[in-house]
Amino acid sequence: AQSVTQLGSHVSVSEGALVLLRCNYSSSVPPYLFWYVQYPNQGLQLLLKYTSAATLVKGINGFEAEFKKSETSFHLTKPSAHMSDAAEYFCAVSKGRHDMRFGAGTRLTVKP
Amino acid sequence: DAGVTQSPTHLIKTRGQQVTLRCSPKSGHDTVSWYQQALGQGPQFIFQYYEEEERQRGNFPDRFSGHQFPNYSSELNVNALLLGDSALYLCASSVGTGGAYSNQPQHFGDGTRLSIL
Numbered sequence: 001a002q003s004v005t006q007l008g009s010h011v012s013v014s015e016g017a018l019v020l021l022r023c024n025y026s027s028s029v030p031p032y033l034f035w036y037v038q039y040p041n042q043g044l045q046l047l048l049k050y051t052s053a054a055t056l057v058k059g060i061n062g063f064e065a066e067f068k069k070s071e072t073s074f075h076l077t078k079p080s081a082h083m084s085d086a087a088e089y090f091c092a093v094s095k096g097r098h099d100m101r102f103g104a105g106t107r108l109t110v111k112p
Numbered sequence: 113d114a115g116v117t118q119s120p121t122h123l124i125k126t127r128g129q130q131v132t133l134r135c136s137p138k139s140g141h142d143t144v145s146w147y148q149q150a151l152g153q154g155p156q157f158i159f160q161y162y163e164e165e166e167r168q169r170g171n172f173p174d175r176f177s178g179h180q181f182p183n184y185s186s187e188l189n190v191n192a193l194l195l196g197d198s199a200l201y202l203c204a205s206s207v208g209t210g211g212a213y214s215n216q217p218q219h220f221g222d223g224t225r226l227s228i229l
Contacts, residue, residue, distance in 0.1 A: 034217060036220075041222070042222050042223075043116070043202055043220035043221050043222040043223050044155070044202065044204075044220040045220070046217045046218075046219070049217050090154050090155070092154075100145075100155075100157065100218065101157065102147075102154035102155045102156075103154050104153055104154050105152075105153070105154050
């Protein structure tokens with residue numbers, strides 16, 4: 001069965017610094033991978049998705065993620081953090097049947 | 113274009129009661145999935161409805177049941193509520209299920225916060 005592991009339940013960066021949120025997946029078949037963001041008291045918003053078309057995926061709000069099969073990773077990055085990026089981020093994997101499996105989440109704090 | 117809408121936004125029940133949560137999918141979407149998100153955790157897949165049938169189910173007991181209507185809206189029912197059922201319940205909609213639609217992302221509503229006393 002597919003699953004994802006998010007390394008670090010809480011990441012804190014300074015405004016303007018690099019954001020790196022880690023996600024490793026396990027899947028017996030090539031997966032579809034997603035990153036979602038959740039702001040307080042809201043649902044999940046899709047940041048980006050990997051569907052095998054390209055290993056480097058660009059998403060909204062300046063985020064991107066790189067699929068590395070050899071490392072079974074799909075880490076999320078952003079060159080320069082903004083205060084508005086503070087939220088909970090979830091990595092998710094699907095084998096294409098919509099039963100997405102989510103990681104436990106990483107809370108991003110941005111310090112002024 | 114309305115996104116996924118869920119009602120109610122908040123709900124308080126007591127142990128042993130029953131609850132019904134409602135979801136209207138995004139326009140053009142025909143598949144609805146339900147998730148339970150406990151405090152501090154990621155969403156856990158409950159089940160998915162397509163063409164008015166339950167197509168897939170996660171590791172949840174039979175106390176959790178659902179329904180999909182011809183207009184693609186959906187209900188989640190939970191019977192014999194337990195304290196552990198307190199969570200944010202998220203509805204997500206998408207197009208189709210598997211096949212050519214298998215890489216389509218799900219769109220989430222803002223959820224229903226269920227508290228069990």
